[in-house]
Amino acid sequence: MNKIYNPEKDSWSTILSRPTQTVEDIEATVLEIFNEVKQKGDVAIEKYTNLFDGIELTNIQVSATEISEKGKTIDGSLKQAILLAKNNIEKFHKAQKTSKIEVETAVGVNCWQEKRPIQKVGIYIPGGTAPLFSTVLMLAIPAKLAGCSEIVLCSPPDKEGNINPAILYAAELCGVTKVYKVGGIQAIAGMTFSTETIPQVFKIFGPGNQFVTVAKQLATKYGVAIDMPAGPSELLIVADDTSNASFVASDLLSQAEHGSDSQVILVSTSKSLIDKVETEIEIQIEDLPRKAMAQKAIDNSKLIYVDNDAIALNLINQYGPEHFIICTENEDFYIDGIQNAGSIFIGNYTPESAGDYASGTNHTLPTNGYAKQYSGVNLDSFLKSMTFQKVTKTGIKNIGNAIEIMASAEGLQAHKNAVTLRLNSLKDE
Amino acid sequence: MNKIYNPEKDSWSTILSRPTQTVEDIEATVLEIFNEVKQKGDVAIEKYTNLFDGIELTNIQVSATEISEKGKTIDGSLKQAILLAKNNIEKFHKAQKTSKIEVETAVGVNCWQEKRPIQKVGIYIPGGTAPLFSTVLMLAIPAKLAGCSEIVLCSPPDKEGNINPAILYAAELCGVTKVYKVGGIQAIAGMTFSTETIPQVFKIFGPGNQFVTVAKQLATKYGVAIDMPAGPSELLIVADDTSNASFVASDLLSQAEHGSDSQVILVSTSKSLIDKVETEIEIQIEDLPRKAMAQKAIDNSKLIYVDNDAIALNLINQYGPEHFIICTENEDFYIDGIQNAGSIFIGNYTPESAGDYASGTNHTLPTNGYAKQYSGVNLDSFLKSMTFQKVTKTGIKNIGNAIEIMASAEGLQAHKNAVTLRLNSLKDE
Numbered sequence: 001m002n003k004i005y006n007p008e009k010d011s012w013s014t015i016l017s018r019p020t021q022t023v024e025d026i027e028a029t030v031l032e033i034f035n036e037v038k039q040k041g042d043v044a045i046e047k048y049t050n051l052f053d054g055i056e057l058t059n060i061q062v063s064a065t066e067i068s069e070k071g072k073t074i075d076g077s078l079k080q081a082i083l084l085a086k087n088n089i090e091k092f093h094k095a096q097k098t099s100k101i102e103v104e105t106a107v108g109v110n111c112w113q114e115k116r117p118i119q120k121v122g123i124y125i126p127g128g129t130a131p132l133f134s135t136v137l138m139l140a141i142p143a144k145l146a147g148c149s150e151i152v153l154c155s156p157p158d159k160e161g162n163i164n165p166a167i168l169y170a171a172e173l174c175g176v177t178k179v180y181k182v183g184g185i186q187a188i189a190g191m192t193f194s195t196e197t198i199p200q201v202f203k204i205f206g207p208g209n210q211f212v213t214v215a216k217q218l219a220t221k222y223g224v225a226i227d228m229p230a231g232p233s234e235l236l237i238v239a240d241d242t243s244n245a246s247f248v249a250s251d252l253l254s255q256a257e258h259g260s261d262s263q264v265i266l267v268s269t270s271k272s273l274i275d276k277v278e279t280e281i282e283i284q285i286e287d288l289p290r291k292a293m294a295q296k297a298i299d300n301s302k303l304i305y306v307d308n309d310a311i312a313l314n315l316i317n318q319y320g321p322e323h324f325i326i327c328t329e330n331e332d333f334y335i336d337g338i339q340n341a342g343s344i345f346i347g348n349y350t351p352e353s354a355g356d357y358a359s360g361t362n363h364t365l366p367t368n369g370y371a372k373q374y375s376g377v378n379l380d381s382f383l384k385s386m387t388f389q390k391v392t393k394t395g396i397k398n399i400g401n402a403i404e405i406m407a408s409a410e411g412l413q414a415h416k417n418a419v420t421l422r423l424n425s426l427k428d429e
Numbered sequence: 430m431n432k433i434y435n436p437e438k439d440s441w442s443t444i445l446s447r448p449t450q451t452v453e454d455i456e457a458t459v460l461e462i463f464n465e466v467k468q469k470g471d472v473a474i475e476k477y478t479n480l481f482d483g484i485e486l487t488n489i490q491v492s493a494t495e496i497s498e499k500g501k502t503i504d505g506s507l508k509q510a511i512l513l514a515k516n517n518i519e520k521f522h523k524a525q526k527t528s529k530i531e532v533e534t535a536v537g538v539n540c541w542q543e544k545r546p547i548q549k550v551g552i553y554i555p556g557g558t559a560p561l562f563s564t565v566l567m568l569a570i571p572a573k574l575a576g577c578s579e580i581v582l583c584s585p586p587d588k589e590g591n592i593n594p595a596i597l598y599a600a601e602l603c604g605v606t607k608v609y610k611v612g613g614i615q616a617i618a619g620m621t622f623s624t625e626t627i628p629q630v631f632k633i634f635g636p637g638n639q640f641v642t643v644a645k646q647l648a649t650k651y652g653v654a655i656d657m658p659a660g661p662s663e664l665l666i667v668a669d670d671t672s673n674a675s676f677v678a679s680d681l682l683s684q685a686e687h688g689s690d691s692q693v694i695l696v697s698t699s700k701s702l703i704d705k706v707e708t709e710i711e712i713q714i715e716d717l718p719r720k721a722m723a724q725k726a727i728d729n730s731k732l733i734y735v736d737n738d739a740i741a742l743n744l745i746n747q748y749g750p751e752h753f754i755i756c757t758e759n760e761d762f763y764i765d766g767i768q769n770a771g772s773i774f775i776g777n778y779t780p781e782s783a784g785d786y787a788s789g790t791n792h793t794l795p796t797n798g799y800a801k802q803y804s805g806v807n808l809d810s811f812l813k814s815m816t817f818q819k820v821t822k823t824g825i826k827n828i829g830n831a832i833e834i835m836a837s838a839e840g841l842q843a844h845k846n847a848v849t850l851r852l853n854s855l856k857d858e
Contacts, residue, residue: 078838081831088534088828095532096542103524105517105789113525113790116768118802130840166838202802220658225802229649244854250847257843289842335817339545346819351847354820357835358828360534361542361816373547373631373654375814385804387790388764390775391783399517399787402510406786409507409595411559413718414686418679418780425673 001278001298005271005305015302016319018231018368019261030214033185034192034222041195048186053127055161061197062163062179070162071169082170085358086137092360093142096379108395115383117147118225120199122191123176124206124216127156127183131164132207138362138377139205140174146382151176152191152201156183184208188215192224203227205364205377227377231368234263235352236321236341238312238334239277241270243327244348248273249280251325251351252301253294256285260296265319266303267312274303313337320371323352340372393429396422430707430727434700434734444731445748447660447797448690459643462614463621463651470624477615482556484590490626491592491608499591500598511599514787515566521789522571525808537824544812546576547654549628551620552605553635553645556585556612560593561636567791567806568634569603575811580605581620581630585612613637617644621653632656634793634806656806660797663692664781665750665770667741667763668706670699672756673777677702678709680754680780681730682723685714689725694748695732696741703732742766749800752781769801822858825851 007015036044042060050056102112123139125132136153143151153176155163163181171179180198182190187198194200203225204216216226235255239248252264268274281298288294306312313334316324320340328334331346338344342365343355355361364377375381391399400419407415436444465473471489479485531541552568554561565582572580582605584592592610600608609627611619616627617637623629632654633645645655664684668677681693697703710727717723735741742763745753749769757763760775767773771794772784784790793806804810820828829848836844 075838077834081834081838084535084828084831085835088538088540091534092532092540092542095530098527101524103521103789105520106513109517109783109788111517111521111789113521113807115804119768132839134835134839223798225799246850247847250843250850254841254843254847257841284843284846287842288846289840294843338815339548341815344815344817346817347821349822349825349851350818350820351825351832351851353832353836353844353847354538354825354828355816355818356844357832359538359818359820360532360540361818366813369652370654371813371815373813375812376816378542378814378816380809380814383804384795384800384802385807385809386767386770386773386800387784387805387807388773388775389779389784389788389790391779391788392776393778396778396780396783399513399783402513403780403782403786405506405510406514406563407782409504409510410561410563411718412683412686413716414679414683414713414723415782415785417713417717418676418683418782421675421679422778422780 001281001301001303003274003303006307007304012315012318015304018263026211026214030185030211030218034189034218037186037189037195038193042197045182045186045190045195045198048184049157049182052184053156054159055157057157057161057181060181062168062181067168067172067179070165071172073165074169078166079169082133082137082173086141086173088358088360089137089141090145093145093379106395106398108392108398109389111387111389113385113387115380115385117149118202118382118384119148120150120152120201121148121382122201122204123151123153124187124204124208124212125153125155125167126208126212127158131167133164133166133170134357134363135206136167136170137174138364140171140176142377142379143382144175146379148382150199150201152199153179154182154187154191157181185211185215188212188219192219192222227364227381228366228374229368229370232261232263233258234321234367235323235325236265236267236316236319237325237327238267238316239273239327240268240329241273242329243273245273245276246280247348248277248327249284252281253284253288254351254353255323256294256297256301257288257290260293262297264297264301267316268305269308269312271305274305278303309333320369322365322367322371325352342366342371342376393426397426430710430730430732432703432732435736436733441744441747447692455640455643459614459640459647463618463647466615466618466624467622471626474611474615474619474624474627477613478586478611481613482585483588484586486586486590486610489610491597491610496597496601496608499594500601502594503598507595508598511562511566511602515570515602517787517789518566518570519574522574522808535824535827537821537827538818540816540818542814542816544809544814546578547631547811547813548577549579549581549630550577550811551630551633552580552582553616553633553637553641554582554584554596555637556587560596562593562595562599563786563792564635565596565599566603567793569600569605571806571808572811573604575808577811579628579630581628582608583611583616583620586610614640614644617641617648621648621651656793656810657795657803658797658799661690661692662687663750663796664752664754665694665696665745665748666754666756667696667745668702668756669697669758670702671758672702674702674705674709676777677706677756678713681710682713682717683780683782684752685723685726685730686717686719689722691726693726693730696745697734698737698741700734703734707732738762749798751794751796751800754781771795771800771805822855826855
């Protein structure tokens with residue numbers, strides 16, 4: 001752990017720098033697979049599934065029966081936990097529905113804004129040791145609430161050609177319409193171009209390794225939108241002596257276990273808290289099954305002491321953490337002042353895990369400083385806003401001349417004509 | 430003009446295909462300028478301003494005095510027109526403000542969503558023959574309403590080293606904080622990396638030629654967000670015999686005058702209307718100053734007859750037009766059924782020009798079929814949504830066990846521990 005005391009402002013960007021991601025070297029691989037999927041469809045999908053996942057599949061679509069039957073096999077207690085989480089996530093995202101906004105901006109000029117669903121969306125769920133069924137909840141629930149008519153889920157098969165039952169259970173529960181046993185670059189390519197089996201979607205959501213990340217970036221060049229650019233997960237905690245060092249340490253470790261490139265930062269105005277947290281981390285890390293991974297992230301972690309809250313807030317806003325935990329007496333100072341963060345956890349009894357699974361907020365959040373300009377996934381991520389206007393005869397009389405003058409000043413005569421013709425037709429009315 | 434009768438569904442994507450944009454060949458140029466601006470700052474900015482705009486500038490920032498004084502020189506009638514437009518745009522975008530959304534998802538689990546401004550935004554305004562001061566209104570007004578603290582405007586200087594006074598007038602009126610005489614790739618690069626003079630921004634908005642478009646795409650690789658991917662402007666009109674052929678022709682021409690690659694499409698269930706519109710276009714185009722440009726777009730335009738409204742709607746949703754005008758008796762059929770369009774104009778007295786300038790809706794809209802998944806610029810484009818959660822002791826008792834079970838099932842022991850420690854501490858409470 002790196003303890004840093006009162007760093008100079010000039011050094012903040014260095015201290016807070018994220019691990020560099022080198023994507024250039026994998027872009028060529030991604031492009032090659034994209035081209036092959038575009039040209040050969042399912043044949044290419046099968047080839048790469050065999051190559052990367054080590055399994056030969058004749059049918060990559062999971063049938064409704066298989067989804068339902070395999071989903072049923074998970075533990076009853078896990079089902080109950082998923083139902084509780086679903087309930088909270090649904091409540092919070094349902095509350096985000098906005099109604100039609102209608103304004104008569106001038107007499108006879110009616111403008112309104114409506115949000116309509118993105119018709120086809122894709123959800124990518126990584127495979128591997130941790131089956132991220134929680135991400136299915138976080139993406140499929142708002143997609144369903146938004147009214148997306150096609151919700152496609154892709155996830156890589158294991159060596160036996162299966163998708164984890166908890167993923168299937170969550171998919172069925174949350175209204176996913178189609179599930180495919182396809183992972184990695186080939187899954188993203190499939191949803192970008194469509195194949196004989198996989199449908200094309202308009203927007204792709206979900207986490208993934210660096211290959212998936214680069215594939216999602218490339219997909220945007222072919223007219224597909226993505227939820228947001230991705231980077232390693234990160235947590236910044238601001239804590240003072242009113243916090244519980246053991247809790248703080250457990251939260252830092254829950255971030256650290258995500259991977260060796262996870263970002264773990266503690267900012268405090270208390271030197272003694274920093275020391276206590278350090279000790280607690282050393283104790284707690286011993287029992288973790290993912291200790292090796294967590295240790296690397298902890299080795300790179302920063303414990304930063306600053307003299308006062310104003311400096312701390314400034315530094316935190318410059319960093320723009322994905323997850324931000326506030327465990328300080330004056331929590332309102334940070335709640336009011338935070339400008340750049342994905343999701344914020346307040347008080348000693350709000351671990352990051354709460355938001356990862358069950359509080360109801362979304363866990364798909366901007367990393368890599370993108371909290372400065374990107375929202376985390378929310379209901380609106382599955383909608384697009386459209387504007388409507390209806391101008392009456394009175395309306396065009398009211399604003400027509402202004403349009404003529406402005407169009408003329410911009411040198412756009414045909415734009416002016418479209419108004420002039422209408423105004424002329426109304427001269428006698 | 431290409432008249433097409435009852436096209437087979439298989440042929441729609443060919444008929445409705447947009448002009449291909451070849452960006453690969455200019456990516457190298459863009460990357461080179463980006464690297465030079467990153468390394469040499471203002472020196473590179475000045476070099477390329479000299480090269481592309483043919484003017485040597487010692488000071489690229491426009492002073493507050495210059496903005497104010499030059500802005501004053503525009504015609505009084507233009508000022509009035511701009512004020513009218515500003516008023517309408519402001520009303521419509523102010524109505525888009527959403528309030529904090531707060532939900533107690535379970536007892537003791539409080540979640541809320543708040544939108545906070547993107548602190549620093551950049552607005553790019555192209556130069557050339559048409560000084561797009563209207564775009565200043567469309568971008569700076571919502572930026573100011575959102576509460577962005579830094580609103581930077583870049584626009585290329587003319588041969589005398591000036592920016593059009595109408596642009597300066599609009600910039601001052603709408604709360605732009607800094608104006609720079611910098612255009613093209615170098616402007617986007619400057620706002621991406623910052624130079625001695627130009628500040629870095631978190632999100633860049635605004636139209637531009639293909640160099641600017643590619644530069645904005647490249648900016649996203651360096652952590653800057655952009656409003657949306659861009660393509661040539663486009664208009665699709667659906668009209669029947671209740672429409673006015675002369676008005677319809679004038680709207681198609683106002684789109685056509687944007688450039689030879691503009692997309693102009695009429696869909697109708699009336700063959701006679703199609704013929705009338707064709708004749709009207711031939712008459713009206715004769716008097717246009719931008720006739721040559723408009724003619725090329727008209728030559729590529731499509732006048733499509735279909736047998737009924739259901740087919741028409743289906744075809745329109747597949748295309749996803751940026752601008753969509755509805756001039757039919759059963760307008761509600763199209764209003765209710767349109768899934769994919771940027772901005773919609775309804776009735777015979779609502780020309781596209783109305784939305785381009787003064788109805789109040791935004792004119793920065795998704796082209797190239799992106800209406801399927803992207804919103805046009807709106808108030809939210811200048812905000813990001815952040816989520817907050819505060820869990821009480823009771824709250825963690827209510828959801829803690831579900832989190833433990835889910836974290837455990839995902840193999841994330843440290844996530845579970847963070848909850849277990851808290852639950853254990855509360856055993857006696």
